[in-house]
Amino acid sequence: MRTSVIGVWVLALTVGWAARLSCQGLVFDARRIGMGGLTLGRSGNLVRYNAAYRAVPPGEDRRGQPKATIPIPLGVIQFLHDHPNLGSDPEFKPGSPGFNPVLAVNTILNLPLYYEIKKAPTPTNNVVFGIGKDSLRVNLGASAQLVPEDQFGISGSSRPLDPGFGIKGVRVSVMGWLHDDVELQLDDNLLGFLADSQSARHDSTYRVFVHGIVQGGFAPTVAYAGRIVGDGSSGLYVGGALHYYLGVAYFRTDGTGGDSIGNPIFANPVNATAQTITQYSRAGNSFGHGVGGDVGVAWISGPIEVGLGVNDIGATITWPDTRTDTAFYTNATGGYSKPGPNHVQTTTKLPVSYIANLGYTVGNTTLGMDVLNTGRGATVHMGGEQRISIWALRGGVARDERKRVEFGWGGGVRLGPLGLDVGFWTHTNSLSNERAVTMATSVSIY
Amino acid sequence: MRAKWLRAACLSVVVAACGNGEAIFNIDVYSFIKGTAQDTIPYFVLSGSLDTSSAPQLIRLLGAGSSVVDSVLIAGTDTVQSQSGSGTIAFKLYLAADSAGTRLPSALALSVPAGTVGSAADTISCPPRPASCLLFSSANPLFAKDSVWARIAVTASNTGATPFAGKIVITSLVLSVFINDKIF
Numbered sequence: 001m002r003t004s005v006i007g008v009w010v011l012a013l014t015v016g017w018a019a020r021l022s023c024q025g026l027v028f029d030a031r032r033i034g035m036g037g038l039t040l041g042r043s044g045n046l047v048r049y050n051a052a053y054r055a056v057p058p059g060e061d062r063r064g065q066p067k068a069t070i071p072i073p074l075g076v077i078q079f080l081h082d083h084p085n086l087g088s089d090p091e092f093k094p095g096s097p098g099f100n101p102v103l104a105v106n107t108i109l110n111l112p113l114y115y116e117i118k119k120a121p122t123p124t125n126n127v128v129f130g131i132g133k134d135s136l137r138v139n140l141g142a143s144a145q146l147v148p149e150d151q152f153g154i155s156g157s158s159r160p161l162d163p164g165f166g167i168k169g170v171r172v173s174v175m176g177w178l179h180d181d182v183e184l185q186l187d188d189n190l191l192g193f194l195a196d197s198q199s200a201r202h203d204s205t206y207r208v209f210v211h212g213i214v215q216g217g218f219a220p221t222v223a224y225a226g227r228i229v230g231d232g233s234s235g236l237y238v239g240g241a242l243h244y245y246l247g248v249a250y251f252r253t254d255g256t257g258g259d260s261i262g263n264p265i266f267a268n269p270v271n272a273t274a275q276t277i278t279q280y281s282r283a284g285n286s287f288g289h290g291v292g293g294d295v296g297v298a299w300i301s302g303p304i305e306v307g308l309g310v311n312d313i314g315a316t317i318t319w320p321d322t323r324t325d326t327a328f329y330t331n332a333t334g335g336y337s338k339p340g341p342n343h344v345q346t347t348t349k350l351p352v353s354y355i356a357n358l359g360y361t362v363g364n365t366t367l368g369m370d371v372l373n374t375g376r377g378a379t380v381h382m383g384g385e386q387r388i389s390i391w392a393l394r395g396g397v398a399r400d401e402r403k404r405v406e407f408g409w410g411g412g413v414r415l416g417p418l419g420l421d422v423g424f425w426t427h428t429n430s431l432s433n434e435r436a437v438t439m440a441t442s443v444s445i446y
Numbered sequence: 447m448r449a450k451w452l453r454a455a456c457l458s459v460v461v462a463a464c465g466n467g468e469a470i471f472n473i474d475v476y477s478f479i480k481g482t483a484q485d486t487i488p489y490f491v492l493s494g495s496l497d498t499s500s501a502p503q504l505i506r507l508l509g510a511g512s513s514v515v516d517s518v519l520i521a522g523t524d525t526v527q528s529q530s531g532s533g534t535i536a537f538k539l540y541l542a543a544d545s546a547g548t549r550l551p552s553a554l555a556l557s558v559p560a561g562t563v564g565s566a567a568d569t570i571s572c573p574p575r576p577a578s579c580l581l582f583s584s585a586n587p588l589f590a591k592d593s594v595w596a597r598i599a600v601t602a603s604n605t606g607a608t609p610f611a612g613k614i615v616i617t618s619l620v621l622s623v624f625i626n627d628k629i630f
Contacts, residue, residue: 132477266506
């Protein structure tokens with residue numbers, strides 16, 4: 001068992017921990033940071049997830065909303081200061097005694113754009129391994145809280161390009177789409193071994209269940225967004241889009257990986273085992289195809305703005321030219337793959353995502369909240385902004401996908417067409433209940 | 447190479463999880479030699495002194511990749527059985543990557559000065575440590591591997607007029623390996 005079991009856990013943990021960090025709603029706009037990540041007006045997630053917002057004119061937008069925001073990545077300066085010789089930095093060099101996979105993965109998943117004001121402390125407990133002739137046990141102490149008990153992973157669903165043209169609310173476009181999802185879950189044996197410090201047992205398997213999928217393509221789209229009731233200051237806006245998804249390629253794998261314990265425990269140094277079923281359709285194969293749609297509605301009445309958008313409804317992609325392989329790995333046999341059926345039909349789904357938002361603007365005060373779910377749990381943001389002359393004060397609170405509450409606050413100054421904003425944002429890292437604080441800065445163009 | 451990377455990653459994160467703490471591997475060496483001839487070291491000295499030792503014993507470890515072993519402590523107890531005469535006994539522990547290596551003087555990892563043998567249970571101690579000894583740092587890299595060979599040598603010295611004889615039976619022996627890589 002030994003290293004491979006712990007190694008599996010470590011890899012899972014590395015991804016899991018980093019993923020947890022990555023899903024805390026990091027954005028580039030210091031205004032949004034200051035309001036706890038709140039999406040306002042036509043910024044951020046609203047246009048992406050609510051098809052009706054394409055029709056909401058800028059004049060109906062939130063007051064104080066800039067035309068463009070340019071982030072000032074102070075965190076990059078801090079990062080380069082901390083790691084001046086990145087190429088030879090042992091923390092980023094696999095094989096080095098100082099190699100830190102957590103830091104490496106986390107840096108990739110969370111680009112260091114923000115300036116770290118206060119770092120979250122990490123536990124200082126010792127991790128104790130007990131090794132005997134026929135016994136193995138690990139006590140992670142407080143670090144055992146790092147071991148994820150539930151399914152964890154990273155996922156994303158994006159639409160990188162959407163070129164097209166529109167006439168009177170109707171828009172014809174070709175939308176690019178990309179979906180990725182990696183999920184991991186420890187089995188009961190491994191969970192007990194790591195989290196509950198149970199002794200390794202004879203003739204047992206310690207595994208991680210793995211599910212991963214990445215798929216992408218483009219989708220000819222016909223969309224409509226327009227106001228059906230109201231006038232310039234208030235109205236009801238609806239939007240919808242019909243996508244004909246064409247899948248260029250996809251890869252999906254499901255399986256387990258881990259270590260098989262013999263009797264006695266140290267009979268062999270490592271008994272790594274893994275088996276997966278992999279399905280894929282390469283680029284160049286027949287396109288996958290499917291139909292799905294988006295709907296959205298936004299209602300603006302004086303100071304109040306309410307919206308709801310749902311995306312990728314019924315988006316099931318049928319892949320007519322899929323190959324299915326089975327892969328195995330054991331210490332005794334090594335790794336080998338067993339070709340399965342080829343040119344078979346399989347299906348995949350895109351996750352349904354939704355956003356609901358509420359905004360209230362009166363005078364120089366803006367308040368709002370939104371709920372966003374992109375398929376891996378809902379995030380909630382509530383915040384507000386008070387403008388006083390050229391100054392702005394902001395504050396907000398958010399609940400992330402792990403149901404942890406975070407806080408944002410900040411301010412800004414506007415000088416004619418330019419504004420400078422600063423926002424502070426708390427975040428936690430699973431290692432401690434104490435929050436870290438980061439600072440974002442950005443320039444706004446009005 | 448991949449396994450090596452995994453081990454490095456493993457240990458790095460294990461240590462990372464400790465923050466400023468340490469990864470400690472408590473190796474119950476006694477469990478490897480219990481019930482075998484290796485846990486008993488007989489001696490019989492007519493006069494002067496006599497060197498004797500156990501057979502080399504393989505000890506399985508987890509492997510620490512390229513992590514740096516900070517220090518290794520040893521703690522243990524023994525009893526003397528069938529003792530006759532009087533004398534002193536000194537312990538030496540030899541560690542090496544292979545069985546033959548434990549015969550080399552350079553494999554010396556611990557030397558406990560000679561002490562008078564009594565009938566009561568004895569505890570390995572190296573003052574000021576009351577119940578443990580720190581191994582020589584030259585032995586530390588061995589504990590980054592996935593196994594190590596150990597040999598216990600005893601020097602028995604007769605200080606009386608009658609033969610000094612008996613057997614030392616090890617009743618507990620634990621190695622504690624401390625790894626304290628700086629990560630964050």
